[in-house]
Amino acid sequence: MILILKDQMMGKVISAVLLIVLVCFGCTDRDDTVTMANIRVKNVSSINFDSVQVGAEDKIHENVTPNGFSDYLEYETAYSYDYIKITSGEEGVFILQPIDFVGETPLSPGFYTYELNVLETGEVQLNFVID
Template sequence: MKISGVLTLLFLFLGACGIQDGRPNGVFIRVQNNSDVNYENVVIQTGSVEQAFGDILLRTTSEYREFEYAFRFGAVWLEAEGKDLSLVPNDYVGEMPLKNGFYTYRIGLSSANLTDAGLVLDLVEE
């Protein structure tokens, strides 16, 4: 009886984590701060879902967040040393949603001079 209870709990845990048969069951995205400044109030929108990632220290990575679906790029809003920065795509026309899996949005700055910098986003498939 104890073994079946443990197996049931294990099955429920793995199902809750979005992993079935060793493969992810969903799109999981994390954000990597690829700059030398701290990011505050990071918000990502890809598809129709917006999620807050909070503060991400320089050269660190957030935890994964699950999205129902996502694209290889998304809208990004954040603050860097008190300056509001954003990167907003025009549309997703012609884009295919990402397959289930784990991805990292690596977000950097286009210039070392923060007053002239914009955001740069690269997708990394895990």
């Protein structure tokens, strides 16, 4: 009987050790393998964004509905604010044009959201969020 209890106890100890090892080493954070800035767009305006260009690269976030998000796109160089060109059907084209990036540090690899709003005046507002 003592041998049976020892075998059961040993099985529980081995199971617990395996569980701890799996939890510690089996999980990866989505940031662990990121090598570039990943930016998505959140539309906080009341109009549909047919397309949103961020920065000088030819990467386009498409069909971002009000209160909706685009997918993340990878950028080699990006900043906490950037050139933004929003195209919205009959509403027109809206542009946020930074003057320069002097003194700005490029974003490190990670996940970021540009919350974009188009005001009644046509001005584009950008709120930068670290995800």
